[in-house]
Amino acid sequence: MGADRVGGGRRKRARAGVSVACGAVLLAGCASMPDSGDLRGVDSTPRQDAQVRVWALPPREDADAREIVDGFLEALTSDDPEFETAHKYLTKEASQAWRPNASLTVLADGPERSQGRPSDPDDSSDSVSFSLVGQKVATVNAQQAYAPAAGEYTNTLHLVREKKSGQWRIDRPPPGVVMGKSDFLRNYTSVNKYYFASNSSTGTGGLPVAVADPVFVRKKVDPMTQTVSLLLAGPTRWLNPVVRSSFPTGTELKKGVGSLAPDDQNKLTVPLNVNADRVNGEKCREMAAQLLFTLRDLTPTGVEEVELQGANGAQLCPPLDESGADFVVAHAPSKDEYQYFIDGKHRLVRLASGSSGKEFTPVPGALGDGDKQLRSAAVSRDERKAAGVTSDGSTLYVGSLVSGTSLGEPVLHSAGKTQNDRLTTPSWDGGGDLWVADRDPARPRLLLLKEGAGEPIEVDTTGLDGRIDAVRTAADGVRIALIVEKDGKQSLYVGRIERGDEASGEKAVAVVEPRVVTPQLEEVTAMSWAGDSRLVVVGREHGGVQQMAYVQVDGSTPVGSAPAALTGVKALASSEDEQLPLVAYSEEDGIVRLTSGAKWQQVVKDGTAPVYPG
Structure with missing residues (x-):
């Protein structure tokens, strides 16, 4: 759920x-x-x-x-x-x-x-x-x-x-x-509680960004009331430093409230104690949005509208539904109008996400011209610019996705001696910042470029033991997925992104408390975010064969079907919009994609490095 x-x-x-x-x-x-x-x-x-x-x-x-x-x-x-x-x-x-x-x-x-x-x-x-x-x-x-x-x-x-x-x-x-x-x-069943990012840029229009906080509740013991109580109690310890709740401290369900349940119109009324009585209209709408996102998939029919009541039974603010929530919180997944990959001419190309066709075209701008041969790329979440790593892995460029624009000077170089010791595929976070790891053994580091430009900021990764081989930031800007290699073993970690105050001597940006989320896998070769708290991974257990599976950011395994098997997967991309297909690069079949209820279909044999915006 x-x-x-x-x-x-x-x-x-x-x-x-x-x-x-x-x-x-x-x-x-x-x-x-x-x-x-x-x-x-x-x-x-x-x-x-x-x-x-x-x-x-x-x-x-x-x-x-x-x-x-x-x-x-x-x-x-x-x-x-x-x-x-x-x-x-x-x-x-x-x-x-x-x-x-x-x-x-x-x-x-x-x-x-x-x-x-x-x-x-x-x-x-x-x-x-x-x-x-x-x-x-x-x-x-x-x-x-x-x-x-x-x-x-x-x-x-x-x-x-x-x-x-x-x-x-x-x-x-x-x-x-x-x-x-x-x-x-x-x-037990997994439920995402929702809070707001406190250490990253706000979303479109200055709206707060919703962040999922997964917990487990007992399935048949009033899960809705359990979930609401857990939401009001605040975020889990791991996520707490980088999120906030709009519910005032001490807010609980009103004394005497028994079981919460939506009415026949899927509207849920939530009576709160006196601590919530003095919230203003904006905060109240944010509180209702937290509840709406948290509860909407908890029942077969879902909660479609939320009303908050104060201790005296009065309405705290007008009821909030899905359409109204769009003006309160930046939560809806990006449009992801295109899927992107590197074609046989080492250009960044794209094809329409909603189309079942296989026709692709070079992206507008210099990264689609073929002047700079690329081996990987990342497209910003608004699909207005892209970052590309050259075919030898040594250089990173950032360019506009507008026809006729020039590429300009590179924004980053790696001094690694071999291609595998240079730059990883980059990744854009929800605030428009660009992340990339340099795998140079002499100076391995995780780097952040504000809005894809300027002097790279070295990210503090003190809690990681090993070399970063892959980077994917979540849309919320407060979580990051990393494949880390140590002693021949590649593990998938999810870390918390904290942004400090340089003036006070704190590290500007740090990845804190990274935790392994696939302990059963000893070789993770590819991964991508596939939802608010879920990733899709390609890996191998000790003595086993390559497999593709979904995993939650807390390390639990979602119950449900794993993606259909595919051999020789080296890269994959998934959209936060679960209706869009999974795209992968296979050594045997090139660029392939998987739509819900279908089998893998080849898009083009001569292509690599698939990505969605992000």
Whole structure:
């Protein structure tokens, strides 16, 4: 879900002890349940209907310690809102101290339990321990932010036999929640919250630029209200330094508000507490835009209009819909009227994005004339100018995409001794600045040219260990994707762009807290932004073959189809408009493109380096 439209997952197996609540209105009826017989585990369970909620059973009378552990682990994967059933497996003191929403650990195959001492939990001992083990895949923190993880998970569950009741209960549960990957995909879905860039140029017309902040929410536990609460609580820690929210500090849902839901016209009314009562009209519209972008893909029909109410129930500003949001926030993807690539004559050429034809023409201006032979290029997001790297990789030019204009002097040189040790393909950010990496081993660096001109600014990349082989900036201007090579391994990182104050001694621009988003790949050869919080990548796992896949900026994998396989991919380009085709360069087939629901089609055999604006 969210702007990149990722969906849910399939549960691989079921454990004993679940009951299903059926809605009489949503379902034709519920199958009758047997009133006798034992509960047994089954090998698999069909994917649950979106409106069916799974509930765990509470502990039965005189259950032994093993049953208590299994029941507790099952309850962690159920749909009861506050993990009420899981709390019933704990002692009173443990239940009061346990914070299930503080953290979530995702394991490859779910936690495996092994019994500690005593060897027989049914003997006269009043305590017993069980070890939980598994291989970590990811963690989700209290802000619901996802992060890939690796290594072994080990924890201990300690149980006691309560003196008064004689029942086994857990007095030392694991911190937070732990579950297998299949259960995680069944229970949680990714949603993009939206904030505004605070450290980059504003968008078209001086409007604030929207930035996606992905989080995971529980699919069947009122995801809309969860998402609104997370949005009001503010951005995740990683993104917080470079974005702002228009909601005043301390803004929450009005006390007593239960479940939020749009009406039959897909309008959502959001009552807020007193902290939001004094916002002006502009701020209120920005607040409504944040909600609208965040929630519009959360339900099958979407939220099409948002109204904000103050603590007294009064309307804070007129309701906002999609058409009105265009005048509030710079969020809609660029037009991307053309797809671009380098043709057999080493010129920058283009073809119409909306056309299924294969006719391409040189771009207007000097970069399309062929006087300077190019090996790669980048086109500004307004499609008014372009940057081109010469065929030997040593020189960068910037020129206007207007007929009859001259190219002028180069804006950058690399002193690298070989073509592979010189300039990468450049990239334009949403504010009109140009980024490029120089791979010269004697002086590897990431450079920024303001509006594509002037003295290059060396970007601080202290957090990166390795040489940058590819650069792609996001349209929001606050995130950057980098392929970094070290010891023969190429990894994909996403970093936060911070712009400091040179006068105070701070670095003018820095890439901060870069994080690996494809830890399973040891050779990433190409990548491109493919949405507000999604990239498309070409890479290879250890001992595997080349593959193409989508990945979220937090390192999670969107549920859905990966692009159709294509051999020998060396470069690819994707538009932020998901309706436009994916374009790639294959050593075997040249320039090819993939439209939704179709197969790869060749555009031209003799062409390389495809790009969309950006």
